[in-house]
Amino acid sequence: MLIKLTSYFNKQTHPAPLAVFRIGFGLMMLASIIRFWSYGWIEKLYLEPQFHFSYYGFEWVKPIGNYTYLLFVICGLSALFVALGLKYRIAIITFFISFTYIEFMDKTTYLNHYYFISILSFLMCFLPANAYFSLDAIIRKKQYHQIPKWTINSIKLLLGIVYVYAGLAKINSDWLCKAMPLKIWLPSKYDLPFLGENVMQQEWFHMAMSWSGMLYDLTIPFFMLYKRTRGFAFALIVFFHVFTRVLFPIGMFPYVMIVATLIFFDAAVHERILNGFRKLCNVLKLKASTIEISNYKFQNQKIILPILGLFFTIQLLLPFRYLLYPNELFWTEEGYRFSWRVMLMEKAGYTEFKVVDAVSGHSFSVNNSDFLTPFQEKQMSTQPDFILEYAKYLEQHFAAQGHKNIEIYVDSFVALNGRSSERYIDPKVDLLKQTESFKPKNWILPFKDDIKGL
Amino acid sequence: MLKKAFLIFTITVLAMACSTSDESSGGVTDNFDRTAMLTNWADNIIVPVYEDLNIAVTNMVTEKDNFVNAPTQANLDSFRTAWYNAYKIWQSAEMFNIGRAEEINFGYQMNIYPTNITDIQNNIQSQNYDLANVNNNDAVGFPALDYMLYGLADNDMDILSFYTSNADAAKYLAYVSDLVNQMESLTQDVTQSWATYGQTFIDNANNTATGSINKLINDFMFYYEKGLRANKIGIPAGNFSTTPLPDKVEAYYRNDISKMLATEALTAMKDFFNGKHYNSTTTGESLSSYLDYLNTIKNGEDLSVLINNQFDTAQSKINTLDDSFADQIAMDNTKMTEAYDALQMAVVLLKVDMLQALNVSVDYVDADGD
Numbered sequence: 085m086l087i088k089l090t091s092y093f094n095k096q097t098h099p100a101p102l103a104v105f106r107i108g109f110g111l112m113m114l115a116s117i118i119r120f121w122s123y124g125w126i127e128k129l130y131l132e133p134q135f136h137f138s139y140y141g142f143e144w145v146k147p148i149g150n151y152t153y154l155l156f157v158i159c160g161l162s163a164l165f166v167a168l169g170l171k172y173r174i175a176i177i178t179f180f181i182s183f184t185y186i187e188f189m190d191k192t193t194y195l196n197h198y199y200f201i202s203i204l205s206f207l208m209c210f211l212p213a214n215a216y217f218s219l220d221a222i223i224r225k226k227q228y229h230q231i232p233k234w235t236i237n238s239i240k241l242l243l244g245i246v247y248v249y250a251g252l253a254k255i256n257s258d259w260l261c262k263a264m265p266l267k268i269w270l271p272s273k274y275d276l277p278f279l280g281e282n283v284m285q286q287e288w289f290h291m292a293m294s295w296s297g298m299l300y301d302l303t304i305p306f307f308m309l310y311k312r313t314r315g316f317a318f319a320l321i322v323f324f325h326v327f328t329r330v331l332f333p334i335g336m337f338p339y340v341m342i343v344a345t346l347i348f349f350d351a352a353v354h355e356r357i358l359n360g361f362r363k364l365c366n367v368l369k370l371k372a373s374t375i376e377i378s379n380y381k382f383q384n385q386k387i388i389l390p391i392l393g394l395f396f397t398i399q400l401l402l403p404f405r406y407l408l409y410p411n412e413l414f415w416t417e418e419g420y421r422f423s424w425r426v427m428l429m430e431k432a433g434y435t436e437f438k439v440v441d442a443v444s445g446h447s448f449s450v451n452n453s454d455f456l457t458p459f460q461e462k463q464m465s466t467q468p469d470f471i472l473e474y475a476k477y478l479e480q481h482f483a484a485q486g487h488k489n490i491e492i493y494v495d496s497f498v499a500l501n502g503r504s505s506e507r508y509i510d511p512k513v514d515l516l517k518q519t520e521s522f523k524p525k526n527w528i529l530p531f532k533d534d535i536k537g538l
Numbered sequence: 539m540l541k542k543a544f545l546i547f548t549i550t551v552l553a554m555a556c557s558t559s560d561e562s563s564g565g566v567t568d569n570f571d572r573t574a575m576l577t578n579w580a581d582n583i584i585v586p587v588y589e590d591l592n593i594a595v596t597n598m599v600t601e602k603d604n605f606v607n608a609p610t611q612a613n614l615d616s617f618r619t620a621w622y623n624a625y626k627i628w629q630s631a632e633m634f635n636i637g638r639a640e641e642i643n644f645g646y647q648m649n650i651y652p653t654n655i656t657d658i659q660n661n662i663q664s665q666n667y668d669l670a671n672v673n674n675n676d677a678v679g680f681p682a683l684d685y686m687l688y689g690l691a692d693n694d695m696d697i698l699s700f701y702t703s704n705a706d707a708a709k710y711l712a713y714v715s716d717l718v719n720q721m722e723s724l725t726q727d728v729t730q731s732w733a734t735y736g737q738t739f740i741d742n743a744n745n746t747a748t749g750s751i752n753k754l755i756n757d758f759m760f761y762y763e764k765g766l767r768a769n770k771i772g773i774p775a776g777n778f779s780t781t782p783l784p785d786k787v788e789a790y791y792r793n794d795i796s797k798m799l800a801t802e803a804l805t806a807m808k809d810f811f812n813g814k815h816y817n818s819t820t821t822g823e824s825l826s827s828y829l830d831y832l833n834t835i836k837n838g839e840d841l842s843v844l845i846n847n848q849f850d851t852a853q854s855k856i857n858t859l860d861d862s863f864a865d866q867i868a869m870d871n872t873k874m875t876e877a878y879d880a881l882q883m884a885v886v887l888l889k890v891d892m893l894q895a896l897n898v899s900v901d902y903v904d905a906d907g908d
Contacts, residue, residue, distance in 0.1 A: 268894065268895070268897050269897055271832065271897075272745050272896070272897035272898075273745065274569070274570075274572065274745060275743065275744040275745050275746075275749075281569050282569075285569055430894055430897070432889070432890045432891075432893055432894040433890060434885065434886050434889050434890050436882075441780070446780045446781070447780075448776070448777065448778050448779050448780055449772070449777050449778050450778075451768075451778060495882070497886045497890055498890065499890045499891050499894050502894065502895070504839050504841075504844075504891060505886055505887065505890040505891050
């Protein structure tokens with residue numbers, strides 16, 4: 085066993101797939117940053133709100149005023165450096181830190197695909213992605229034609245986890261039996277050309293989409309692993325992601341996934357892609373001096389392998405942490421994030437906060453739009469950790485205004501996947517007496533229905 | 539091997555997941571006609587409301603002119619009646635903050651209350667004002683007229699004296715005249731805009747943030763939550779402050795019509811929800827029928843009935859209130875807060891259940907999802 089493992093980790097392969105992946109990743113990230121900036125989202129999401137929702141334990145990560153723009157500049161530049169393979173190791177570490185910092189500034193904007201970028205860039209910090217076809221190679225006048233095979237496979241493994249776990253999460257009664265939430269989302273796409281006014285309105289189509297989505301996620305990484313099915317599977321990937329891009333506002337994610345899954349192809353395919361870049365370089369009259377070819381010696385493999393082993397163990401276990409909580413996951417969202425639960429819920433909520441003077445009994449309701457952006461209010465209304473954090477903020481605010489003996493109660497209603505709205509938070513609980521922790525939140529009222537499945 | 543495992547897996551999942559399936563599927567072939575809904579909104583509700591408002595405001599100009607020419611008690615009474623009639627119709631118009639009305643902030647120029655007496659008096663004294671200026675939003679429109687017609691003094695004789703014997707009588711007459719003329723020109727502007735805007739409105743049926751359906755639903759929600767629930771009842775009843783604020787009721791100086799105005803507004807909202815033609819019993823495609831259509835896909839609870847029932851509950855609570863909300867707050871504020879709570883329950887149904895069913899974004903959040 086040990087011998088097998090050792091020999092596996094000593095296997096070598098051509099670095100072209102990793103080089104193409106590095107270039108693709110860097111360019112996509114650069115494009116994402118530019119897109120984000122050009123839409124004015126830095127200002128809208130990070131500078132305009134007077135209050136930001138933090139991750140538990142990361143309350144110190146906040147937008148840094150106008151320096152937030154600088155943060156995005158650093159992030160974008162490091163992405164470019166990654167693409168070029170210039171000072172790769174520093175560039176990818178800088179990218180990982182700056183990107184993750186940006187994502188931690190406000191959990192209102194949490195998206196699974198941002199999380200994917202964060203952990204992928206973490207993994208890439210350990211990979212020799214600049215071994216081949218990089219400016220680093222030109223500078224050191226040395227290029228490697230063999231790198232450890234596991235480095236490329238680790239990316240395949242991460243992609244596989246994302247797909248398979250997203251598929252597993254779809255195995256639940258709302259998704260498969262009721263075709264929810266697609267049954268809500270698809271009919272509202274009535275303005276789509278050709279499809280909008282017919283199939284989008286059909287129940288069989290919602291069902292077919294739910295089931296094929298689940299089967300697609302569960303199987304696509306395996307079909308990509310086998311050479312015979314790979315071409316067909318990649319065509320499916322392109323179709324699926326482009327189709328979801330048309331249907332839903334999911335930004336760059338579909339393109340990132342299409343580019344990322346190229347890594348499953350073998351080196352010959354990537355050499356052809358790199359030849360495209362080489363031709364481009366020739367046209368631009370960029371000529372590299374002769375580069376010595378050498379065999380890559382992975383340094384510190386003994387330390388890095390256990391680190392990555394731990395990383396993947398966490399990746400495999402984290403999505404199942406919801407099992408430790410007693411209530412319905414979709415309702416309480418305890419253990420929902422960082423688990424590849426993508427597009428599973430249509431959740432809407434309404435939460436009004438009541439500030440009570442415990443001694444005089446006087447109370448008043450809070451106008452949420454005085455403190456939160458509409459986007460923040462929307463996210464806050466359906467997620468208990470947001471509700472608690474916001475209540476604590478309101479206490480600070482009103483205490484500073486001179487209010488005394490403050491207690492805060494909420495009138496909160498949530499509707500999940502087409503069910504009628506139900507009271508969400510116990511209206512008799514003073515939120516200020518509750519503290520954020522990983523323990524189950526017993527002030528969330530129980531879910532009155534049953535969602536079966538994983 | 540892989541194929542077999544996959545097959546077994548699929549069957550297991552099927553059996554496990556759908557053993558308690560509650561589908562009563564009936565194929566949905568009909569498509570809801572959104573253009574018909576927009577047409578109904580424009581042709582049978584919005585435009586008739588504006589036209590009616592325009593007539594009422596024009597009539598108010600006539601009565602105002604009579605009053606300015608001869609500030610007598612009789613002319614004051616006629617002027618007040620014209621104001622009352624226009625204010626009543628306004629309750630059906632305020633929610634449509636779209637097109638020209640949105641561009642010129644029609645609502646803000648017509649009905650911001652409580653009105654600001656200091657601003658009004660400064661304008662009267664300086665005689666140098668731009669009524670359309672944002673800073674004058676609380677010194678114009680129906681609430682400013684409320685003050686000019688009822689609030690200058692305790693009795694009619696003293697009020698009239700401001701327009702007759704007072705040293706600044708000419709300034710008072712000029713201001714009240716300018717107020718009404720401004721309201722007329724705004725109303726005409728908005729009413730006439732629909733001759734061309736109406737088609738644009740109907741054609742823009744896309745499900746985007748700027749589509750007519752999304753925009754009007756957002757207007758409807760916003761007006762229900764802020765204009766009706768908070769401004770008319772919640773704020774004066776003290777739901778947003780430590781103590782009640784009875785001087786923040788609508789038509790505070792006239793005093794005895796705040797219940798009538800709130801009832802008109804709630805009725806208008808209910809009628810819009812049900813697609814009922816303005817001043818008629820005929821109904822057309824509406825949010826209610828849209829929800830019914832979506833329900834045939836979803837097999838959920840009959841949301842349109844729930845919403846209508848809650849509107850009725852809220853109305854019956856309002857019916858128990860005094861004609862003057864200010865008096866009601868002084869006598870027994872709990873009845874006010876009960877009415878507020880009933881209105882609030884409809885906010886939940888509209889904002890949570892209806893918006894989820896319609897899958898309309900509440901605002902202009904255009905960040906990515908996943």
